[in-house]
Amino acid sequence: MAIRLPPMVITLIGYRGTGKSTVGPQLAARLGFDFLDADPEIERRAGKSIRQIFADSGEPEFRRLEAAFLAEQLGRERLVLAPGGGAILNETTRTRMRDAGPVVWLTAPTDVIVQRMAEDATSTERRPALTNLPPRDEIEQLLAKRTPLYAQAATITVETSGKPVDTIVELILSALPGATVDPAEGGR
Numbered sequence: 001m002a003i004r005l006p007p008m009v010i011t012l013i014g015y016r017g018t019g020k021s022t023v024g025p026q027l028a029a030r031l032g033f034d035f036l037d038a039d040p041e042i043e044r045r046a047g048k049s050i051r052q053i054f055a056d057s058g059e060p061e062f063r064r065l066e067a068a069f070l071a072e073q074l075g076r077e078r079l080v081l082a083p084g085g086g087a088i089l090n091e092t093t094r095t096r097m098r099d100a101g102p103v104v105w106l107t108a109p110t111d112v113i114v115q116r117m118a119e120d121a122t123s124t125e126r127r128p129a130l131t132n133l134p135p136r137d138e139i140e141q142l143l144a145k146r147t148p149l150y151a152q153a154a155t156i157t158v159e160t161s162g163k164p165v166d167t168i169v170e171l172i173l174s175a176l177p178g179a180t181v182d183p184a185e186g187g188r
Contacts, residue, residue, distance in 0.1 A: 003031060006178050007077035008101030013088055013150055015143060017116035018106040019160040019168060020082035027169050028080035038083040042069050050084075067093050074100040088146060094153040104172055105154035110139050112161040 010027070012020040021037050028035035042065055043049055053062045066083070067090045073081055074096045088094050097103045108116070114136050133141060151157075156175045160168055 003173060003176075005031060005176060008178075009074055009076055009079045009081055009097075010101050010172075010176070011074070011097045011103045012080065012082045012106055013097070013103055013153055014085060014106035014160075015108075015113055015139065015146065016085045017113040017120070018085075018108045019165070020106055023106065023160070023165055023168050023172070024080050024082040026165055027172055030169055030173065031078075031080070033078045033080050034076075035080045036073060036082070038066065038069060038073070038081065038087070042066060042084075045069070063090065066090075071096060085142075085146070088149040088153050094149065097153055098155065102155045102176055103153050104175075105150045105157045106168070107150075107157060107159050108161040110136060110143070113139055 010031075010033070012024050012027075014020055024037065025035045027033075039050060042062075043053075046053055046065060048056070050062060053065070063086070066087055070081075070083055070087060070093050073079065074093075083093075083097075088097075117135065117139075155177075156172065158168055158171050158175075163171075
């Protein structure tokens with residue numbers, strides 16, 4: 001069954017480890033959209049990891065690069081975009097996300113985020129700690145700050161813990177405004 005949508009960008013937001021990079025490609029495939037994971041693309045353009053950008057230039061410079069990259073991408077069409085978990089700190093970026101299309105907030109409990117991050121060595125190597133706190137405390141502190149911003153930006157919220165990716169994709173698809181089933185494809 002093909003799903004047709006008006007031209008838009010679907011932005012997946014949420015804390016690291018909530019499923020943006022895992023859900024995004026499958027959601028994009030179902031819609032026939034492109035998928036773009038912002039952090040690896042920012043790294044490619046900068047020629048270094050996010051961890052190295054933070055070390056060389058600090059978080060403000062990374063956030064500047066991130067905001068500029070997202071502004072460019074949010075002007076596209078037929079895109080599923082997965083920005084980093086802190087992208088919502090920028091008010092202009094939050095507004096641009098909502099103007100571009102649905103903003104899907106992927107959530108998970110702290111225990112699940114801690115476990116997923118521990119299982120993803122690549123993420124830990126590429127991304128710096130944002131505080132001097134132990135991982136669980138850092139997550140709780142940052143979620144306390146970011147949760148109101150995620151809520152402000154989101155048009156759809158999906159809890160991801162304990163759900164297979166295809167179920168999460170179906171939950172998102174069923175909540176997308178303006179989605180129609182292509183009758184020519186309806187029997188498949």
